[in-house]
Every structure is written in C-alpha cells, then in structure tokens.
Amino acid sequence: MKLHGYWRSSASYRVRIALAWKGLDYEYSPVHLLKAGGEQKSAEYSRLNPAKLVPTLEIKDPNSGEHLVLNQSLAIIEYLDACFPEKRLVPESPVVAALVRTLALDMAADLQPIANLRVLQYLTGQLQQPDEQKLAWISHWVTQAFSAFEARLQKTAGKYCVGDNVTLADVCLIPQVYNAKRFNIDLSGYPCLCSVVEALEELPAFIAARPENQIDANS
Amino acid sequence: MKLHGYWRSSASYRVRIALAWKGLDYEYSPVHLLKAGGEQKSAEYSRLNPAKLVPTLEIKDPNSGEHLVLNQSLAIIEYLDACFPEKRLVPESPVVAALVRTLALDMAADLQPIANLRVLQYLTGQLQQPDEQKLAWISHWVTQAFSAFEARLQKTAGKYCVGDNVTLADVCLIPQVYNAKRFNIDLSGYPCLCSVVEALEELPAFIAARPENQIDANS
Numbered sequence: 007m008k009l010h011g012y013w014r015s016s017a018s019y020r021v022r023i024a025l026a027w028k029g030l031d032y033e034y035s036p037v038h039l040l041k042a043g044g045e046q047k048s049a050e051y052s053r054l055n056p057a058k059l060v061p062t063l064e065i066k067d068p069n070s071g072e073h074l075v076l077n078q079s080l081a082i083i084e085y086l087d088a089c090f091p092e093k094r095l096v097p098e099s100p101v102v103a104a105l106v107r108t109l110a111l112d113m114a115a116d117l118q119p120i121a122n123l124r125v126l127q128y129l130t131g132q133l134q135q136p137d138e139q140k141l142a143w144i145s146h147w148v149t150q151a152f153s154a155f156e157a158r159l160q161k162t163a164g165k166y167c168v169g170d171n172v173t174l175a176d177v178c179l180i181p182q183v184y185n186a187k188r189f190n191i192d193l194s195g196y197p198c199l200c201s202v203v204e205a206l207e208e209l210p211a212f213i214a215a216r217p218e219n220q221i222d223a224n225s
Numbered sequence: 226m227k228l229h230g231y232w233r234s235s236a237s238y239r240v241r242i243a244l245a246w247k248g249l250d251y252e253y254s255p256v257h258l259l260k261a262g263g264e265q266k267s268a269e270y271s272r273l274n275p276a277k278l279v280p281t282l283e284i285k286d287p288n289s290g291e292h293l294v295l296n297q298s299l300a301i302i303e304y305l306d307a308c309f310p311e312k313r314l315v316p317e318s319p320v321v322a323a324l325v326r327t328l329a330l331d332m333a334a335d336l337q338p339i340a341n342l343r344v345l346q347y348l349t350g351q352l353q354q355p356d357e358q359k360l361a362w363i364s365h366w367v368t369q370a371f372s373a374f375e376a377r378l379q380k381t382a383g384k385y386c387v388g389d390n391v392t393l394a395d396v397c398l399i400p401q402v403y404n405a406k407r408f409n410i411d412l413s414g415y416p417c418l419c420s421v422v423e424a425l426e427e428l429p430a431f432i433a434a435r436p437e438n439q440i441d442a443n444s
Contacts, residue, residue: 056376057331057369067320074320080334081326088319100307101286101293107300112276115299115334120344128365133358146347150276157275 007032010054011061012039012046013220016118016181017079018061022215023177024083028090032063036222039123080114083174095174106168109158109175113182117151121185141189148186152196155179159198165205176206184217226251229273230280231258231265232439235337235400236298237280241434242396243302247309251282255441258342299333302393314393325387328377328394332401336370340404360408367405371415374398378417384424395425403436 009025009032011018025032037060038045045051046058054062055077063076068089076082087096096103119125121144129135129143162168167175183203186193193200206212217223228244228251230237244251256279257264264270265277273281274296282295287308295301306314315322338344340363348354348362381387386394402422405412412419425431436442 055373057335057373059335070320072320074323076323076327078327078330078334080330081323084326085319085323088322100304101289101291103307104293104295104300104304107303108295108297111297111299111334115297115330115338116276116278119334119338125339128362132361132365133352133354135352139352142351143347146351154274154276 007066008035008064009033009061010035010037010051010064011220012037013217013222013225015039015060016122016185017059017114019181019184019215019217020079020114020177021061021063021082022220023180023212024086024095024174026211026214027095027172027177028086028093030086030090034221036220036225038222038225041225080110080174080178083177087174093172095172095177097168097171097173102168105158105162106173106175109155109162109167110173110178112151112155112158113175113178117147117182120147144185144189145191148182148189148191151182152186152193152199156196156199159202163198163202165202167202172206172209176202179203180206180212226285227254227283228252228280229254229256229270229283230439231256232436232441232444234258234279235341235404236278236333238400238403238434238436239298239333239396240280240282240301241439242399242431243305243314243393245430245433246314246391246396247305247312249305249309253440255439255444257441257444299329299393299397302396306393312391314391314396316387316390316392321387324377324381325392325394328374328381328386329392329397331370331374331377332394332397336366336401339366363404363408364410367401367408367410370401371405371412371418375415375418378421382417382421384421386421391425391428395421398422399425399431 007030009021037051046060052058054075057077061079063082065074067074076085083095087094096106126140129140159167164170166172167179228240256270265279271277273294276296280298282301284293286293295304302314315325345359348359378386383389385391386398
C-alpha cells in the first residue's frame with residue numbers, strides 16, 4: 007500500500023488518520039505541493055490523479071488482488087471501511103452514518119476546498135489580494151463552518167463528534183483544526199468542538215498522522 | 226417527506242434527482258437564497274440546518290419511525306440508498322463504489338463549494354471584484370474540475386459515468402453541467418462528459434429534477 011500525500015494537506019492527513027486508526031501499514035510517498043510549481047501537477051503524478059490533487063492511495067484490493075489507484079480522501083476512507091471493517095469509521099446504522107457523513111462533509115466539502123492552497127494561490131495570484139485579505143478569507147470560512155459544526159456537536163457529541171466512538175467526522179475535523187490553529191484563529195467560541203479535539207489529540211492514530219510527524223514535514 | 230431546497234441550488238438538485246430516481250414522493254418547500262438577504266439564514270431555517278445551506282430533508286425513518294432532519298446532499302443520498310436500496314446510486318462493490326464516490330466528490334467537494342452563491346457573493350461583495358473576475362473564477366474552477374472528470378470518464382464511462390448504471394456520480398455531474406451552461410462555459414473539450422450528459426438528460430428522473438421544473442423556478 008502506498009500513500010502519495012503532502013504533510014500539510016488536509017485530505018492527505020485524513021487518510022493518514024484512517025490508515026493509522028485501522029492499523030494498516032503503508033509506504034508514504036511525498037508530493038510537494040509548492041516545489042517546482044507543485045509536484046502534483048507533474049505528468050507522472052497526473053497519471054495517478056488527473057485532478058492533480060493529493061492524496062492518492064495505491065492498494066492491492068484484498069478481494070480481487072487487483073492493483074487499485076484511488077483518489078479523493080472520503081472515497082478512499084469509505085473503501086477502507088468496506089474492505090477493513092474493524093474499527094469502522096462510518097457506522098452501519100443509516101441514521102448515525104448520515105450524521106457522521108454530514109459532519110464530515112461540513113469540513114471536507116464546505117470548508118476545506120474553499121480555503122485550500124490552490125484557492126489561496128488564486129486569491130493572491132490572479133486576484134492580487136494582499137495577505138490581509140487572504141487571512142480574512144480563511145477566517146470567514148472557518149468561522150462559518152465551525153459555528154455550524156459547534157451547533158451540530160451540541161446534539162451529536164459524546165467523547166467524540168458522534169457519541170463515544172471515533173468516526174469519519176473526527177477524521178475530517180482534526181485537519182481543519184490544525185489549519186485553523188496555523189492561521190491563529192481563535193477557537194474559544196467553540197467549546198464542544200475544543201473538548202472533542204482534546205480527546206482526539208490523545209489518540210495514537212491521530213498523533214501518528216500529524217503533519218509534523220511525517221517524513222516530509224517542514225520540507 | 227419534505228425537501229427544503231432552492232430551484233437553482235446544485236445540492237438541492239442532487240437530492241431531487243435521487244428522490245425522483247427512487248420514485249419517492251415528497252413535499253417541496255422552497256427556501257429562497259437571495260430574497261430578504263437569504264431565507265436560509267432565517268432563525269426558522271437555521272434550526273433545520275445550522276450551516277444555513279440547502280437542502281434539508283425531513284423524513285420519517287422507515288426503520289424506527291423517528292422524525293429525522295438531514296443535511297448535506299451526499300449524506301442524504303447515502304442514507305436514502307441504505308433505506309431504499311432499490312435502484313442503488315452507490316454500488317455495493319467497494320471498488321466500484323470508490324470510483325463513483327471519487328467522481329461525485331470531484332463535483333460536490335472540489336467544484337461546487339468553490340463556485341457557489343455564497344463564495345461568489347464574497348468575491349463581488351467583500352473583495353469588490355467586478356463581474357468579469359467573477360466569471361473568470363467560475364470558468365477557472367469548472368475547467369480544472371471538468372478536465373479531470375473527462376480524464377476519469379475515459380476509464381470509467383459506459384452509457385453513464387461509471388458503466389451503464391446511473392450512480393451518484395451522474396447525480397452530482399448534472400447540476401454542475403447546468404451551472405456551467407448557465408455561465409456559457411464551452412463544453413466541447415469534454416466529449417465523454419457530453420455524451421454521458423446527453424444520455425442522462427433523457428431520463429425522466431433527471432427531467433423532473435431540473436431547476437426550471439420546480440415550483441420556485443424563476444422566483
């Protein structure tokens with residue numbers, strides 16, 4: 007199994023958490039998103055993912071033995087959950103799964119894609135926005151997303167986002183909190199979220215997956 | 226069953242397609258995203274969805290009889306697929322499901338959230354960008370996403386996005402094509418995508434779900 011990712015990419019971070027959570031060993035192949043205009047845009051990497059985004063997971067399908075090249079972090083994690091169902095991240099109950107996926111998508115669809123590297127590059131590049139506007143942009147979308155997330159957690163949270171089991175919602179939350187802290191966003195208005203994050207940050211799988219613990223950290 | 230949506234919202238459009246595809250009857254409750262500063266921001270609607278986004282589906286869970294309030298279009302559709310498994314939109318095979326979800330997320334995570342109404346409002350509002358820059362923004366992200374999608378389809382497509390069965394990938398593609406056409410984006414560079422779209426546009430469920438066929442069309 008080989009994961010192509012970047013230490014600071016939220017989507018790579020999600021898959022690292024899921025793999026560590028399930029105790030699956032893998033080789034990590036760094037794709038530097040900034041060097042040489044972005045290694046994810048190389049012809050070699052584009053063959054693995056025509057969207058030119060990380061991560062990509064190469065894996066031998068445990069059922070057929072076929073070599074698979076998978077993209078999109080949430081699709082990868084749902085696949086891992088189906089093939090390695092121990093320590094499920096998406097619960098089997100359709101109702102609980104809907105809550106979990108809603109929280110996951112709040113982070114992975116309604117926050118991360120708007121505030122990720124390529125969008126920020128467009129803002130400061132094509133639109134020539136100063137750093138101040140870039141930071142206001144990040145802060146605006148984080149605030150929108152975390153406010154909604156906090157309101158949802160007040161109904162769903164136990165020790166973690168949904169009850170007392172780690173789920174895909176937790177896997178998607180932690181990378182966005184890492185980003186928010188990186189940009190010095192004040193999280194004190196989200197007490198339920200902070201309490202969940204504190205519990206998650208103690209878990210070995212979440213520690214192993216942290217950006218600073220990757221071989222390409224600070225590269 | 227009650228769907229709170231807006232005729233032109235891509236995420237509402239996806240759920241309308243899924244409901245029609247599965248032959249499920251529902252009441253449609255329009256939430257106007259522009260009138261009065263956006264009805265989705267009202268206190269009443271925020272109780273249904275603290276993210277202040279459409280759609281919301283209210284449904285009586287067929288297993289427990291419990292009244293559920295569900296948000297996030299993809300979470301809703303996965304729930305419908307689990308509870309009403311006829312005419313599945315996410316195939317049971319983990320490998321095929323991964324392909325389907327990857328294509329779905331290409332549209333629903335990596336395109337739609339970057340080019341939706343609230344982001345465009347931020348560009349022309351807070352960032353005071355002229356209409357010309359707004360259109361360039363839309364065109365840029367549509368081009369990025371459709372180019373990757375076309376490359377994927379060359380490996381996965383049959384009559385539809387993945388083989389000859391309608392899937393969640395098709396459900397997520399059609400609303401983004403509707404938007405692209407609305408902004409006069411040239412689609413001739415995506416022949417595989419266009420061929421799939423042509424086949425999908427003939428299906429009664431996709432016709433019933435079209436924005437112009439909703440009670441709030443042009444409101």
